[in-house]
Amino acid sequence: MMKAILIDDEISNLENLRTLLEKHCPQVTIQATAGDIANAVDAIEAYQPDLVFLDIQMGEDTGFDVLKRLPMRNFEVIFVTAYDHYGIQAVKFAALDYLLKPIDILELNEAVGKAEQKRAQLPTSQLDFLLQQLKKPEANVTKIALQMQSEIRYIALEEIIRCEADNTYTRFCLSNDEKILVSKSLKEYADLLKPNGFLRTHQSHLVNPKYVKSWLKEDGGILLLQSGEKIPISKPNKDTVRQALQQL
Incomplete structure (x- = not known):
């Protein structure tokens, strides 16, 4: 089983994602939900989840702000967004998974399956790599993460x-x-x-x-x-x- 926290500033999106997970991903147990940055950070520190579903755009803040406030990021992240907009390029360069709203069930299952596989492997520094990427303009990115079968390689x-x-x-x-x-x-x-x-x-x-x-x-x-x-x-x-x- 994978313990998960859902983070989104819209209640309808949280309920929709909860319903999809309960129906199609029985290996995921939802520990908590959060609708803003502060509550998201508190929930992650309190519950120590295996997996976080993280909305990218949350009012004037972003889901990336949640990650920046956490000293320890020993969980997998699946980003959720309504648009292929700010931050998605950095997410792709870091070889992290994301879902576009409305969420496709097959894509959801695939992303959860990948998260399970990653949890079974040695931890990686993908989230740290992502946060470094976000500091740079998109055209000035210098490295890319390549997801291989047994490792993640960071290539200039x-x-x-x-x-x-x-x-x-x-x-x-x-x-x-x-x-x-x-x-x-x-x-x-x-x-x-x-x-x-x-x-x-x-x-x-x-x-x-x-x-x-x-x-x-x-x-x-x-x-x-x-x-x-x-x-x-x-x-x-x-x-x-x-x-x-x-x-x-």
Whole structure:
């Protein structure tokens, strides 16, 4: 069983989440709910939960303020938000789970399942990493957390040469020749890394322009990387890639 606390400033959202958990996630026991920052901090310190469902936007405050006030954060967090807005980029870079309102039952079950797996493993510093990320503008993020099967790796963006789709997985190719396989789609990482200058050259390829050596005219356009690898450029992406490279 996982002991949980629900935090949201709207009572209807708390009741809806409670109903969904009681009906679809019997492994979760709800210890308490809270509707503001102060009560949320008190509840977490009093009950020491395994899992916290944390609303991001709470009036003029945010759920992140709850985390900042806690000296110990030895619990898993599933963020809940009505919009893909402030803070979500940082949550994604930290490889933490989030749910968009209205909550989808399948996504809820998946997030709870991941939280159970993480609790069974060694504790990580994902929440500390998240709070560090929040101090930076989105375009100035320097590291990303990659959730692997047995660990979470924190990788500097400048170490990523390219990413390649492998069915529903993404393979990260690093400057030290290491390859990391992550169970998220390339599209998700393409959207996440776009503000940091990464180029989607093809349906299956995402490239760090730092490692581009030249544009080859063969086969309608290919990027030659410093490693000697050749990365295809699809026709719909040619103009975007060319313009981005000209601005380097």
